[in-house]
Amino acid sequence: xxxxxxxxxxxxxxxxxxxxxxxxxxxxxxxxxxxxxxxxxxxxxxxxxxxxxxxxxxxxxxxxxxxxxxxxxxxxxxxxxxxxxxxxxxxxxxxxxxxxxxxxxxxxxxxxxxxxxxxxxxxxxxxxxxxxxxxxxxxxxxxxxxxxxxxxxxxxxxxxxxxxxxxxxxxxxxxxxxxxxxxxxxxxxxxxxxxxxxxxxxxxxxxxxxxxxxxxxxxxxxxxxxxxxxxxxxxxxxxxxxxxxxxxxxxxxxxxxxxxxxxxxxxxxxxxxxxxxxxxxxxxxxxxxxxxxxxxxxxxxxx
Amino acid sequence: xxxxxxxxxxxxxxxxxxxxxxxxxxxxxxxxxxxxxxxxxxxxxxxxxxxxxxxxxxxxxxxxxxxxxxxxxxxxxxxxxxxxxxxxxxxxxxxxxxxxxxxxxxxxxxxxxxxxxxxxxxxxxxxxxxxxxxxxxxxxxxxxxxxxxxxxxxxxxxxxxxxxxxxxxxxxxxxxxxxxxxxxxxxxxxxxxxxxxxxxxxxxxxxxxxxxxxxxxxxxxxxxxxxxxxxxxxxxxxxxxxxxxxxxxxxxxxxxxxxxxxxxxxxxxxxxxxxxxxxxxxxxxxxxxxxxxxxxxxxxxxxxxxxxxxxxxxxxxxxxxxxxxxxxxxxxxxxxxxxxxxxxxxxxxxxxxxxxxxxxxxxxxxxxxxxxxxxxxxxxxxxxxxxxxxxxxxxxxxxxxxxxxxxxxxxxxxxxxxxxxxxxxxxxxxxxxxxxxxxxxxxxxxxxxxxxxxxxxxxxxxxxxxxxxxxxxxxx
Numbered sequence: 001x002x003x004x005x006x007x008x009x010x011x012x013x014x015x016x017x018x019x020x021x022x023x024x025x026x027x028x029x030x031x032x033x034x035x036x037x038x039x040x041x042x043x044x045x046x047x048x049x050x051x052x053x054x055x056x057x058x059x060x061x062x063x064x065x066x067x068x069x070x071x072x073x074x075x076x077x078x079x080x081x082x083x084x085x086x087x088x089x090x091x092x093x094x095x096x097x098x099x100x101x102x103x104x105x106x107x108x109x110x111x112x113x114x115x116x117x118x119x120x121x122x123x124x125x126x127x128x129x130x131x132x133x134x135x136x137x138x139x140x141x142x143x144x145x146x147x148x149x150x151x152x153x154x155x156x157x158x159x160x161x162x163x164x165x166x167x168x169x170x171x172x173x174x175x176x177x178x179x180x181x182x183x184x185x186x187x188x189x190x191x192x193x194x195x196x197x198x199x200x201x202x203x204x205x206x207x208x209x210x211x212x213x214x215x216x217x218x219x220x221x222x223x224x225x226x227x228x229x230x231x232x233x234x235x236x237x238x239x240x241x242x243x244x245x246x247x248x249x250x251x252x253x254x255x256x257x258x259x260x261x262x263x264x265x266x267x268x269x270x271x272x273x274x275x276x277x278x279x280x281x282x283x284x285x286x287x288x289x290x291x292x293x294x295x296x297x298x299x300x301x302x303x
Numbered sequence: 304x305x306x307x308x309x310x311x312x313x314x315x316x317x318x319x320x321x322x323x324x325x326x327x328x329x330x331x332x333x334x335x336x337x338x339x340x341x342x343x344x345x346x347x348x349x350x351x352x353x354x355x356x357x358x359x360x361x362x363x364x365x366x367x368x369x370x371x372x373x374x375x376x377x378x379x380x381x382x383x384x385x386x387x388x389x390x391x392x393x394x395x396x397x398x399x400x401x402x403x404x405x406x407x408x409x410x411x412x413x414x415x416x417x418x419x420x421x422x423x424x425x426x427x428x429x430x431x432x433x434x435x436x437x438x439x440x441x442x443x444x445x446x447x448x449x450x451x452x453x454x455x456x457x458x459x460x461x462x463x464x465x466x467x468x469x470x471x472x473x474x475x476x477x478x479x480x481x482x483x484x485x486x487x488x489x490x491x492x493x494x495x496x497x498x499x500x501x502x503x504x505x506x507x508x509x510x511x512x513x514x515x516x517x518x519x520x521x522x523x524x525x526x527x528x529x530x531x532x533x534x535x536x537x538x539x540x541x542x543x544x545x546x547x548x549x550x551x552x553x554x555x556x557x558x559x560x561x562x563x564x565x566x567x568x569x570x571x572x573x574x575x576x577x578x579x580x581x582x583x584x585x586x587x588x589x590x591x592x593x594x595x596x597x598x599x600x601x602x603x604x605x606x607x608x609x610x611x612x613x614x615x616x617x618x619x620x621x622x623x624x625x626x627x628x629x630x631x632x633x634x635x636x637x638x639x640x641x642x643x644x645x646x647x648x649x650x651x652x653x654x655x656x657x658x659x660x661x662x663x664x665x666x667x668x669x670x671x672x673x674x675x676x677x678x679x680x681x682x683x684x685x686x687x688x689x690x691x692x693x694x695x696x697x698x699x700x701x702x703x704x705x706x707x708x709x710x711x712x713x714x715x716x717x718x719x720x721x722x723x724x725x726x727x728x729x730x731x732x733x734x735x736x737x738x739x740x741x742x743x744x745x746x747x748x749x750x751x752x753x754x755x756x757x758x759x760x761x762x763x764x765x766x767x768x769x770x771x772x773x774x775x776x777x778x779x
Contacts, residue, residue: 198399199402201407222366229398232361236358236361236363237634238367241366245366246430
């Protein structure tokens with residue numbers, strides 16, 4: 001429960017908050033959370049956890065949140081009605097304290113849930129800290145369970161996290177930035193509202209395979225030009241839809257390429273090419289990325 | 304541009320219009336059944352029918368791929384003023400749309416990524432247009448772009464049509480766009496200018512537009528514009544390549560046209576009179592209108608989702624989901640409503656054509672029945688609409704903010720409500736349902752008011768009830 005934390009009070013029983021619809025008091029317990037997700041029938045269910053912003057200096061409260069998340073996981077497992085067809089993921093907490101994270105990993109791995117999520121990140125912490133936490137967790141997690149880093153969406157973060165041993169991600173950023181008029185491409189994020197795209201009749205991204213970028217004479221393609229996206233960016237929702245289609249395609253394609261590279265045993269080369277495209281001078285790579293990648297044996301500066 | 308595997312066409316297609324059936328009553332032609340065909344692309348429009356209405360080159364909320372996949376209309380009205388704004392910082396640049404590379408096909412289609420088989424109708428101004436304070440001059444119309452008012456010389460508009468190659472073009476008309484009827488002095492001026500402009504339009508030179516021309520018919524009495532209309536009838540119908548149809552800004556002139564100018568009878572008539580409700584559509588059809596550009600589809604949802612409806616939205620989703628999308632301000636909600644509304648209106652027109660094919664009397668009977676069953680007005684929407692943009696409207700003096708602020712301080716709303724509660728006395732706040740632009744009206748799904756539901760049934764057991772069958776229901 002990280003969203004709308006200000007409006008909520010967290011007790012051992014669960015989270016109390018006011019309904020955003022009618023202001024009536026609500027109580028969300030681990031049991032109720034499970035029963036809701038059981039009735040929705042999602043393939044993956046997330047445990048109810050107690051999250052603090054990672055940058056919180058309050059170590060006592062952080063430890064309380066981590067331990068409570070473990071206790072709530074136990075209650076979730078008991079309350080889960082369909083363990084045969086719905087997969088409950090635990091969520092590892094512990095802020096930026098690596099020791100606390102490790103302790104949480106050991107506790108939760110012992111509960112043997114079908115999948116494991118690393119939670120609480122992407123809340124404004126330094127990128128170096130973020131990478132250290134992901135690396136510390138993935139080190140302790142079993143090989144044959146999906147590892148899901150919650151709230152990660154920047155392409156650089158995805159690639160680095162994959163390198164650190166994570167499998168799954170979720171993020172609102174690609175679609176939200178699309179609604180703001182930004183296109184995610186292999187050369188970086190392009191603000192389509194800029195005047196330089198007004199007469200650019202090329203596709204949003206050269207060589208992209210999404211329905212917007214492929215030429216219109218191909219099956220299921222639209223042949224959208226940058227000029228048309230620019231024309232309606234921040235004006236008509238259609239531009240937001242088109243950029244959403246493109247950005248989601250980009251993210252999925254990025255992960256497809258990562259999988260291909262891993263299978264072909266060419267992952268370091270893939271990572272280097274990805275960062276080379278973003279930083280064509282091949283020098284100004286962000287230091288958090290170079291450090292994190294070096295820790296798993298990938299050197300961006302290698303020719 | 305094709306989503307459907309056509310060759311790219313770079314010239315507008317020639318157009319033919321065939322009247323399949325036209326009932327004659329009291330010596331005049333009334334409701335009629337026809338077929339508009341554009342050779343070159345396989346677009347055939349059975350009339351009566353409607354064209355979609357675009358905003359800035361898009362059917363609102365519907366991406367070009369979904370236009371071909373899920374919309375039943377095969378044409379749309381576009382306004383040049385949506386494409387030629389001059390941003391303050393780049394005031395000297397020429398509008399990008401004029402530089403659309405020819406590799407993309409017809410430039411208007413290419414720029415907007417519409418399929419080349421989709422019929423484009425280009426006019427100078429949006430429908431409905433925001434009145435310009437400066438008015439028109441003898442050689443230019445005032446337009447309203449997303450960066451403010453501009454003057455568009457009629458010659459420039461003519462050039463634009465030749466460059467952009469829409470399938471159908473509407474020459475400039477001297478219109479006031481105001482809510483009041485023009486004075487007779489103004490009306491005479493309107494007719495004179497429009498007459499001058501049509502002469503200018505058809506001057507034979509190398510820039511003569513190749514698009515099918517639908518000449519504007521002004522919203523003033525016949526007696527005020529008979530000279531102009533006679534020119535259309537006598538000079539421009541002889542060589543039938545020239546005048547392809549009429550664009551009516553007021554359908555009530557049709558009886559006079561029928562009576563005085565039989566030469567114009569075979570031309571298709573496109574109503575730009577923005578019928579506010581289906582009742583107005585039926586009335587205009589009974590006068591003899593063939594085609595419509597309809598703003599209200601974009602405005603309100605006609606209904607909660609309908610039983611047995613075959614549109615994409617109804618077959619895949621349910622009311623509760625759309626209700627949720629609307630309250631969560633998710634764009635998908637508007638998209639689904641748009642697809643559904645288009646499906647409902649397309650089916651409405653299909654029903655009309657079917658009834659007309661039976662007989663004119665059947666049509667009139669069905670119209671009367673429709674009138675009896677349905678409420679006269681479309682329900683006001685209650686859902687959250689997209690934010691109104693500058694090019695949708697011009698705010699008047701002392702008008703409040705059109706868009707609600709996206710966020711505020713915690714508890715601010717309650718405070719404001721408390722203050723408003725005390726100050727209340729001169730009537731409840733009126734929501735912006737003024738419909739300057741369709742999108743200013745809310746989409747509705749929630750709330751407790753009575754909703755109108757169009758159930759279109761082609762044939763109903765026994766006799767063809769035709770157009771529509773009604774269901775007024777209390778929605779929860």
